[in-house]
Amino acid sequence: MGDRIRESWNTRLGFVLAAVGSAVGLGNIRRFPFQVGEEGGAVFLVVYLCFVILIGFPAMLVELSVGRKTNRNPVGALKMFGGGAWMYVGGLFVVMVFVIFAYYSVVSGWVLRYFFDSFTGAYTEDPAEYFVEISTGLDALFFHAVFAAVAIAIVALGVQRGIELAVKVMVPSIVVLVVGLAVYAFTLEGASAAYAYYLTPDAEVVLSNWHLVLPAAAGQAFFTLSLGMGVMITYSSYIDEDRNLSKDAGMVVSLDTLIAFVAGLIVLPILFTVSDGPSTVSGAGTVFVSLAGAFADLPYGSLVGAIFFGILALAALSSAISILEVAVSYLIDEADVSRFKAAVSVGFVAFLLGVPVTYNLVFIDLLDILAAEILLVAGSLLLMVLVAWLGTDKAIEELKKGIGDLGWMGTTWVWLIRVPVVVVLVVSLYLGFVDYAEFLREDFADFLVGEIRQLQEEPTRVSPIAYFF
Numbered sequence: 001m002g003d004r005i006r007e008s009w010n011t012r013l014g015f016v017l018a019a020v021g022s023a024v025g026l027g028n029i030r031r032f033p034f035q036v037g038e039e040g041g042a043v044f045l046v047v048y049l050c051f052v053i054l055i056g057f058p059a060m061l062v063e064l065s066v067g068r069k070t071n072r073n074p075v076g077a078l079k080m081f082g083g084g085a086w087m088y089v090g091g092l093f094v095v096m097v098f099v100i101f102a103y104y105s106v107v108s109g110w111v112l113r114y115f116f117d118s119f120t121g122a123y124t125e126d127p128a129e130y131f132v133e134i135s136t137g138l139d140a141l142f143f144h145a146v147f148a149a150v151a152i153a154i155v156a157l158g159v160q161r162g163i164e165l166a167v168k169v170m171v172p173s174i175v176v177l178v179v180g181l182a183v184y185a186f187t188l189e190g191a192s193a194a195y196a197y198y199l200t201p202d203a204e205v206v207l208s209n210w211h212l213v214l215p216a217a218a219g220q221a222f223f224t225l226s227l228g229m230g231v232m233i234t235y236s237s238y239i240d241e242d243r244n245l246s247k248d249a250g251m252v253v254s255l256d257t258l259i260a261f262v263a264g265l266i267v268l269p270i271l272f273t274v275s276d277g278p279s280t281v282s283g284a285g286t287v288f289v290s291l292a293g294a295f296a297d298l299p300y301g302s303l304v305g306a307i308f309f310g311i312l313a314l315a316a317l318s319s320a321i322s323i324l325e326v327a328v329s330y331l332i333d334e335a336d337v338s339r340f341k342a343a344v345s346v347g348f349v350a351f352l353l354g355v356p357v358t359y360n361l362v363f364i365d366l367l368d369i370l371a372a373e374i375l376l377v378a379g380s381l382l383l384m385v386l387v388a389w390l391g392t393d394k395a396i397e398e399l400k401k402g403i404g405d406l407g408w409m410g411t412t413w414v415w416l417i418r419v420p421v422v423v424v425l426v427v428s429l430y431l432g433f434v435d436y437a438e439f440l441r442e443d444f445a446d447f448l449v450g451e452i453r454q455l456q457e458e459p460t461r462v463s464p465i466a467y468f469f
C-alpha cells in the first residue's frame with residue numbers, strides 16, 4: 001500500500017446500511033418468492049431458514065472478523081490472516097466479481113428499462129413479446145451500459161462520498177416502499193390464494209427433490225447474503241474496532257431475510273390476482289413477463305409497476321456497487337491504483353463480459369448457476385476451513401473486541417463451523433457440480449447445437465456480432 005490513507009465508513013449506520021444494501025438485491029425479489037412457492041412452501045422456508053441461521057450467520061461472522069482484523073481487501077486479508085497460499089482464495093473472489101457483475105448488470109439493465117417503461121405503459125400490451133425484444137440485442141446492451149455506468153460512478157466517488165451516501169438514501173427507501181407494496185398486495189383479491197401457495201407446507205417436494213432443494217437453498221442463502229465472494233470482508237475492512245460484529249451480522253441477516261419474505265407477500269398476491277399464480281421459476285424472464293402483464297390489469301397498475309421496478313432497481317444498484325468494490329479495493333490496496341482508475345477499469349471489464357449475455361439469455365444461467373451453486377459455496381467453504389480450522393484464535397479474539405467475552409458461544413460457534421457447516425457445504429458443492437453438469441449437457445448443449453445449425457443454414461450470419469444490428 002502506498003502512502004494513501006485507507007478509507008473508512010463515516011458512521012456506524014453507514015456500514016450496516018451498506019451491508020444490508022449489498023445483501024438485499026435481485027436475489028431477494030426476483031428469485032426467492034418463486035423458489036419458496038415452487039420448492040415446497042413453508043417446508044422450503046424452514047430448510048432455507050436453517051441454512052441462513054446455521055450457515056449464513058456464521059459465514060457472515062467469519063467474513064466480518066477477517067475483514068476487520070486485517071483492514072484489507074480480500075486478497076490482502078487472506079494473505080495476512082492465513083499466509084501465502086490463501087491469497088489465491090482472495091484471487092478467486094476477485095475473479096468472481098466479474099462473473100457475477102456481468103450478468104447482474106444485464107438483468108439490472110432490464111429492470112431500469114421496465115422502470116422507465118412503467119410510465120409509458122410500453123410493456124403492458126404484449127408482455128412476452130416486449131421481454132423478448134428488450135432482453136437481448138442493442139436495447140439490453142444500452143441499459144446494461146447505463147446501469148454499469150451508475151454503479152461505477154458511485155464506487156468511484158469513494159467509500160464515504162459514494163457508497164455510504166448512496167446506501168443511506170437507497171436502503172431506507174427500499175424498506176419503506178417494500179412495506180407499502182406489501183400492504184397494497186394484501187388488499188388484492190388473490191392475496192389469500194397466494195399466501196396459501198407461498199406457505200402451505202409440502203414436505204413431499206422437499207423430500208423427493210432434496211438433491212435439488214439442498215444446493216438451491218444453500219446457493220440462495222449465500223447469494224442473498226452476499227457471502228462467499230469477499231464482499232463482507234471488504235465492507236468490514238472499513239470499520240473501526242468498537243463494533244459489535246455479531247450484532248451487525250444479525251442485523252444484516254435478519255433484514256435481508258425479512259425483505260425476501262415480504263417480497264413474496266408482494267409478488268405472489270399480484271400474480272394470483274391476475275392469473276392462477278406463477279407459471280414456473282425457470283427462465284430469467286418469468287418474473288418480468290408475468291409481473292409486467294399483471295400491472296396492466298391491476299388497480300393503479302402503472303404506479304405500482306413503477307414502484308415495484310423502482311425498488312428492484314435500487315436494490316440491484318446497492319448490490320452491484322458492493323460487487324465492484326471487492327475488485328476495486330484489491331487494486332487500490334495491492335496495486336496502489338487510484339480509486340477512480342480502479343472503479344472505471346474493473347467496471348469496464350465486467351461490462352464487456354456482460355455483452356455475450358445480451359446476445360443470448362442462456363449465458364445468464366451459465367454464469368448464475370456457476371456463481372451461486374459452485375463458486376460462492378466453494379468460496380465460503382474455503383474461508384470456513386481457514387478460519388475455523390486454522391485461524392480460530394484470531395477470529396475469536398477479533399469478535400471479542402466488539403462483544404466482550406463470548407463465553408460458551410465462542411466455542412459453540414467454532415464447532416458449528418468446523419463440522420456441520422463444512423459437511424453441508426461439501427455436500428452442497430457436490431450437488432451443485434452435478435446440477436451444473438446437467439445444465440451444461442442439456443440446456444447449454446442445446447444452445448450450442450442450435451447456433452451451429454443456424455450457421456450452417458444461414459452462412460451469411462457470420463458472427464454473433466451481426467445479431468446486434
Ligand code: TRP
Pocket residue numbers: 022023024025026027028100222223224225226227228229231319320322323376
Ligand atoms: N446479495 C445480492 C442479491 O441478493 C447479490 C450480491 C451482491 C452478491 N453482492 C454479492 C451475491 C456478492 C454474491 C456475492 O441480489
